[in-house]
Amino acid sequence: xxxxxxxxxxxxxxxxxxxxxxxxxxxxxxxxxxxxxxxxxxxxxxxxxxxxxxxxxxxxxxxxxxxxxxxxxxxxxxxxxxxxxxxxxxxxxxxxxxxxxxxxxxxxxxxxxxxxxxxxxxxxxxxxxxxxxxxxxxxxxxxxxxxxxxxxxxxxxxxxxxxxxxxxxxxxxxxxxxxxxxxxxxxxxxxxxxxxxxxxxxxxxxxxxxxxxxxxxxxxxxxxxxxxxxxxxxxxxxxxxxxxxxxxxxxxxxxxxxxxxxxxxxxxxxxxxxxxxxxxxxxxxxxxxxxxxxxxxxxxxxxxxxxxxxxxxxxxxxxxxxxxxxxxxxxxxxxxxxxxxxxxxxxxxxxxxxxxxxxxxxxxxxxxxxxxxxxxxxxxxxxxxxxxxxxxxxxxxxxxxxxxxxxxxx
Amino acid sequence: xxxxxxxxxxxxxxxxxxxxxxxxxxxxxxxxxxxxxxxxxxxxxxxxxxxxxxxxxxxxxxxxxxxxxxxxxxxxxxxxxxxxxxxxxxxxxxxxxxxxxxxxxxxxxxxxxxxxxxxxxxxxxxxxxxxxxxxxxxxxxxxxxxxxxxxxxxxxxxxxxxxxxxxxxxxxxxxxxxxxxxxxxxxxxxxxxxxxxxxxxxxxxxxxxxxxxxxxxxxxxxxxxxxxxxxxxxxxxxxxxxxxxxxx
Numbered sequence: 001x002x003x004x005x006x007x008x009x010x011x012x013x014x015x016x017x018x019x020x021x022x023x024x025x026x027x028x029x030x031x032x033x034x035x036x037x038x039x040x041x042x043x044x045x046x047x048x049x050x051x052x053x054x055x056x057x058x059x060x061x062x063x064x065x066x067x068x069x070x071x072x073x074x075x076x077x078x079x080x081x082x083x084x085x086x087x088x089x090x091x092x093x094x095x096x097x098x099x100x101x102x103x104x105x106x107x108x109x110x111x112x113x114x115x116x117x118x119x120x121x122x123x124x125x126x127x128x129x130x131x132x133x134x135x136x137x138x139x140x141x142x143x144x145x146x147x148x149x150x151x152x153x154x155x156x157x158x159x160x161x162x163x164x165x166x167x168x169x170x171x172x173x174x175x176x177x178x179x180x181x182x183x184x185x186x187x188x189x190x191x192x193x194x195x196x197x198x199x200x201x202x203x204x205x206x207x208x209x210x211x212x213x214x215x216x217x218x219x220x221x222x223x224x225x226x227x228x229x230x231x232x233x234x235x236x237x238x239x240x241x242x243x244x245x246x247x248x249x250x251x252x253x254x255x256x257x258x259x260x261x262x263x264x265x266x267x268x269x270x271x272x273x274x275x276x277x278x279x280x281x282x283x284x285x286x287x288x289x290x291x292x293x294x295x296x297x298x299x300x301x302x303x304x305x306x307x308x309x310x311x312x313x314x315x316x317x318x319x320x321x322x323x324x325x326x327x328x329x330x331x332x333x334x335x336x337x338x339x340x341x342x343x344x345x346x347x348x349x350x351x352x353x354x355x356x357x358x359x360x361x362x363x364x365x366x367x368x369x370x371x372x373x374x375x376x377x378x379x380x381x382x383x384x385x386x387x388x389x390x391x392x393x394x395x396x397x398x399x400x401x402x403x404x405x406x407x408x409x410x
Numbered sequence: 411x412x413x414x415x416x417x418x419x420x421x422x423x424x425x426x427x428x429x430x431x432x433x434x435x436x437x438x439x440x441x442x443x444x445x446x447x448x449x450x451x452x453x454x455x456x457x458x459x460x461x462x463x464x465x466x467x468x469x470x471x472x473x474x475x476x477x478x479x480x481x482x483x484x485x486x487x488x489x490x491x492x493x494x495x496x497x498x499x500x501x502x503x504x505x506x507x508x509x510x511x512x513x514x515x516x517x518x519x520x521x522x523x524x525x526x527x528x529x530x531x532x533x534x535x536x537x538x539x540x541x542x543x544x545x546x547x548x549x550x551x552x553x554x555x556x557x558x559x560x561x562x563x564x565x566x567x568x569x570x571x572x573x574x575x576x577x578x579x580x581x582x583x584x585x586x587x588x589x590x591x592x593x594x595x596x597x598x599x600x601x602x603x604x605x606x607x608x609x610x611x612x613x614x615x616x617x618x619x620x621x622x623x624x625x626x627x628x629x630x631x632x633x634x635x636x637x638x639x640x641x642x643x644x645x646x647x648x649x650x651x652x653x654x655x656x657x658x
Contacts, residue, residue, distance in 0.1 A: 001542045016530050320526045323487060324587075325515020325543040327508045404487045407526065 001330050010337040013310070014345075021342060024299075024306045028346025028386065029353060031296030032379045036354030037361070038292045039375045042285025044368035049277045059102075060135070061232040061244055063088075063251070063267050083264040085225045086211065088254055092232060098246040103233040105135040108214050108226070114207060115180040116168040123164050125181060125207045127214020135231045138203075143175040143190025151210040156217070158186035161206035162194045179207070184217045232267075240269060299346065300386040307339050307394035318398050319406025328399040335395035336388055343387020347380040354379075432499040434595050434626045435461035435484060439493035442479050442649075453479040455649035456493070461628065463594075466621040468629045468640035476649040478599070481630045485597045486514045498594040515543050519588030523600035525580045527572040533559060533583045534568040540591040558586040562616060578609025585616055589625075596620065596627045602636055614639050 001009075014021045065083045089106035092098050108127040113120050132138075133145045141162060150157050158179055165172045165188075168179065172191045179186050186209060195203040215224040234243035244267055251265055252258075311318070318331055355376065358369040442454040453476045461467055471477040482488035483495060486502055489510075495502050498517055505513060519540075520526075527536045537555035546554075559565055562582040572580050581601060588596055598617065602610040618639060621627050629640055637643050638657075645653040 005542060005548075012530060316526065317528055320528070321539070321543075322511065323485070323514060323520055323526075324540045325511050325591075327511040327543070329508075330543060404482050407487075407522070 001326070001334075006330075006333055006337050007341070009334060010341050013338055014341050017310075020306060020309075024302050024342050025346040025349065027299030027302035028296070028343055028383050029299075029350040031292065031299040032347050032350025032383050033353040033357060034292035034295050035289060035379050035382075036351060036371060036375050037357050037369060038288040039285060040354070040358050040369035040371045041367060042281060042288060043370040043372060043375075044362070046278055046281040046285070047370055048368055049281060050274055059234040059237045059240055060270050061234065061240065061247060061267055062269070063092075063230040063232065063247065063265055065226075065228070065265055083255065084227050084230055086215070086227055087225065088251060089227060089230045091250060091254060092230065092247055097250050098232075098243065100235050100239040100243040100246055101232050102235040103131045103135050105129055105132040105231045105233075106211060106227040107132070107229040107231065108211055108219065109228045110214070110218060112181050112207075112218065114164070114168060116177060119168050121164060121167045123161075123205050123207055125209060125214065125218065127209050127211040127218070129211050132208065132231075135233045138195060139193040141172055141191045141193040143188070145190055146208065146210050151212050154212045154216055155210060156184055156186045156213060157189045157210065159190040159192060159208040160188055161192050161202075161204045161208075163202065163204040164207055165191050167205075181207070181209075182218050184213075244269070296382070296386060300343075300390040303339055303342050303387050304390035304394060306342070307335060307391050308397070310338070311335065311394045311398045314398075315401060315406045315409040318401050319403050319409065322401070322403035323407060331401075332395045332399035335398050336391045339391020339395065340384055340387045343391075344380070344384045346387070347383025350383065351376045351380050431463050433460045433462050433496070434465075434498055435459060435628070436496040436499075437483070437493070438495075440480075440483065440490050440495060441492040442476075442483060442488070443491045453649055454483070454490075454493075457646075457649070457651055459644065459651065459654075461626065463626050464621075464624050465642060466617075466627045466629075466640045467642045467644060468631060468637035469644045469646060470631055470634075470637045471646035472632060475646045477630050477632075477646045479649075480646060481597065481599050481628075484595070484628060485518050485520060486510050511543070515540055515591065517594045519591060519593035519596045521581070521584050521588050521596070521598035521601045523603040525572070525577075525584045525604070527580055527583055527587075529572050532569045532571055533564060533575070533586075536572065536583055537587045537590050539587060544591070554590050555586070558590040559583070561589065562586045576609065577605050578612045581605060581609065581613050582616060585613070585620075589620070594626060596625050598627065598629045600631055601629065602631075602633070610636070 063084060084106075086106055089104050092101055093104040095101075105128055109124055110127075111122060112125045113122045114125075126132075128146070129151050130146055130148050133140070140159075143159070145159055146157065149155070160168070160174065160179075162172050165174045168174070169177060174188050174191060177188045179188060192204070192206070192208075209218070211227070232243060232247055234240040247267055248260070248263075251267075252260065252263060255264055257263055321331060322328075355371055358371040362368050437457055437459040440454050440457040440459075441452065444451045444453055455476075457476075457480065469477050469480060479488065483490060484497075486497065490503060497513060500513065500517070502510065502513055528539070531539075534552065534555045537558050538551045541551040541554060556565070556568060559568060562585050564579060564582055564586065567575060567579065567583075572583065575583065581604075585601075588598075596617075601617070602613055605613060614636065617627055617629065621641075627640075629636065631637055640657070642654070642656045644651055
């Protein structure tokens with residue numbers, strides 16, 4: 001019996017029991033759709049998170065004071081030390097010292113109360129330089145950002161985050177307004193465009209002032225030259241590790257530290273963050289796919305069940321075909337093809353449902369689902385394989401039936 | 411398409427020359443023992459039977475006589491415990507399951523009491539079945555099935571399903587299916603057991619015609635009037651041939 005004929009007979013038999021075949025196919029269909037959607041959801045979330053993190057700059061290095069790998073006895077906790085200074089930032093900005101570093105933005109962050117008219121709002125006040133806007137990948141909604149001259153002149157100017165502006169003035173159209181911080185009156189020159197929240201802070205609730213102004217007017221004393229973070233932008237993503245080496249060596253040298261183990265600063269990159277987040281979501285995706293896979297397994301058992309019923313029901317047909325000269329392999333192939341057809345039809349419909357679901361669900365759930373061709377093709381293949389694998393036992397049983405017993409069956 | 415031995419056998423049968431041609435059935439010392447747990451049952455206890463090409467033989471006997479076992483052995487549906495069986499010169503005791511399937515397909519045409527037509531297939535598709543297990547092209551299969559159906563007088567029922575046909579018509583479809591592969595042997599097991607008297611006459615008349623055309627027909631029955639149609643009657647009892655008579 002040729003393949004085409006076996007397939008035609010298989011299709012006819014599947015069609016002959018429409019309801020039963022439909023229910024069997026449904027089991028596979030749900031499993032496949034579930035796999036495609038969970039894999040898609042996992043990939044989508046992973047992509048979103050990666051995109052959010054790289055929006056911060058995948059070519060960014062972050063230098064913070066203190067060591068996360070401190071081996072000494074008494075040392076300030078990570079982030080609490082004040083070992084980084086503006087001098088460090090300026091040294092890092094030199095193309096001679098660190099040729100792979102394209103831009104540097106030092107940040108001095110403190111929490112302070114902002115007063116405007118009769119409203120007040122406590123937020124993170126960030127002292128920094130003109131390069132901050134580019135290095136942090138931010139944009140302005142209105143007005144201008146801080147300039148080199150503002151820093152040189154220690155100008156009392158301020159750029160507000162959109163949320164801060166709204167809290168203080170009820171609007172973001174606030175250029176020209178005055179905000180008082182620690183007795184110094186700052187003129188608002190611009191408002192940042194909204195950027196959302198990062199892992200540990202609200203990027204839209206911030207007040208940015210020149211680094212020099214922050215040092216002199218808001219901090220003063222021995223802490224005036226200290227900075228809380230230095231952002232380094234590598235010339236390109238590929239030069240990130242070179243920039244890391246240069247910054248590390250330069251800061252060790254400047255701080256007079258001989259061994260990297262004793263470093264009083266920490267350099268981290270967004271890369272590390274991305275890979276951590278990616279790993280977390282990958283684990284989650286694997287878990288969800290596993291659960292969806294179990295439903296697929298249940299669907300496969302459904303195929304086996306139906307094929308066993310079919311073999312029992314068609315015992316006489318098997319007997320007749322054998323009497324007419326069907327060799328065992330032809331019978332086995334017949335039942336395998338039917339099981340495969342059930343699996344394949346379930347797979348194709350499941351893939352279709354998955355693809356449709358991937359178009360509809362993101363609108364309802366506010367998540368993105370990435371349907372990869374690999375996931376769709378793969379799961380259709382898996383569905384076919386499941387049909388075949390779970391069809392082997394029933395088909396073998398059919399092929400082993402003795403023709404005389406099968407013919408005599410009621 | 412018929413293989414040369416088949417054609418030779420048919421010609422020999424038609425010419426009425428027996429003895430010189432290879433017998434269609436050559437059973438010698440045939441024994442068949444069934445074992446159910448520790449209980450042994452000897453269904454055939456040493457049967458010798460030769461049937462020449464072109465013969466029309468009825469095998470009769472009461473139920474439990476071993477005639478069903480004999481029919482299964484003759485049709486290569488079952489194998490002997492001891493003894494030898496040559497079907498159209500081929501020693502089938504040596505064959506494995508796949509080869510036996512091929513022998514059934516090429517050498518034996520079955521007609522069963524319960525017709526055993528597939529209800530989902532049209533008459534012509536049912537008749538095509540034996541050819542689907544050979545390398546026959548779809549067009550040739552169809553052509554031969556149509557010819558076979560016309561031969562049994564059902565040329566106008568090609569696309570009817572078994573459910574749409576009377577019992578006699580269904581059995582005629584089954585006869586067409588048995589003929590389509592040009593077998594050496596037409597083996598009919600109680601072919602009229604499920605038919606009324608009109609259909610019985612109808613089907614037996616068809617078997618007579620086929621015999622007249624030179625086919626070798628072996629009929630298994632317990633009905634005397636059916637057996638009376640055959641030229642030769644072989645009586646079986648308790649697993650042995652008790653008489654073998656050639657009638658008028």
